[in-house]
Amino acid sequence: MSEHAALIAPAAAEFAGILRGIGETDLSARTPCAEYDVRALLNHLLYWGPWLEAAGRKTSPPEVATGEAEAGLVGADWLDAVEKQTARxxxxxxxPEAWQGMTALGTAEMPASIVGDxxxxxxxxxxxxxxxxxxRSVDVxxxxxxxxxxxxxxxxxxxRAMKVYGEEVVVSDGATTFERALGTTGRNPDWVR
Known part of the structure; x- marks a missing residue:
């Protein structure tokens, strides 16, 4: 799906705008991901970003000493760290070449297009x-x-079997494409904090 390569930069720009709106007091706010508050979700992004980057470059994954939960990657400079990782x-x-052929995400071999998605x-x-x-709202x-x-x-x-997505959330017949995507990944489009 190398045609999806053109979608990355605009999605990342919207994502970066959201990041810049997060204040220090927001780090403990709960998120639609039941097991994550904002700090834990940022930690998740910082932990897995290098793995995704390595898969895109078709290089060896990073060596890590701890698991995601123990990593503690959200320091005072978290915004700079996430913005730099997003840029990479x-x-x-x-x-488009990052989406072609096969790659590995850790030890799992898969089509590179899956990692791009x-x-x-x-x-x-x-x-x-x-x-x-x-x-805040998001523009997709x-x-x-x-x-x-x-x-x-x-x-x-x-x-869902790997606990990456929650159980599918049924959305209304008039749901937008993005609301259907949210429901498919186990997110309730009507979730409010």
Whole structure:
């Protein structure tokens, strides 16, 4: 799906705007991801970002000494760290070649296009999670919403089995494409903090 490469930079720009609206007092706010507050969700992004980048570059994954929960990556400079990581992911996955062929995410071999769609989903879905946590809205381009929905539907059963997605949330008949994508990933489009 190398045509999705063009969706990365606009999604990342929206994501970065959401990040800049998060204040110190927001870090303990709950998010639509039941197991994460804002700090834990930012930690999740900082932990997995290098893995996604390595998969896009088709290089070895980073060596890590701890698991995600123990990593403690959200320090005083968290905004700078996430913005730099976002820029690196845009640099890698904004290029069509990152989406071609096979790659590995850790020890799992998979089509590179799946990893690219994961990155797009990180920006769009976790962008929404963070925006909702701090009482803001998010602007998702129709093409990005369609790509995220297609990806979520394709890997939904496996993602739910791996506890990456929650149980599917039924949305109304008149739901937008993005609301359907949220529901497919176990998010309630009507979630409020």
């Amino acid at each position: 992911l845009v640099d890698v996955f904004g290029a 994961m990155v797009l989903g990180e920006f769009v879905l976790h962008g929404w999670d963070l925006a909702r946590a701090v009482g 381009a129709p093409e990005a919403a369609e790509a995220v929905l297609a990806s979520a539907a394709a890997m939904g059963d496996q993602a």
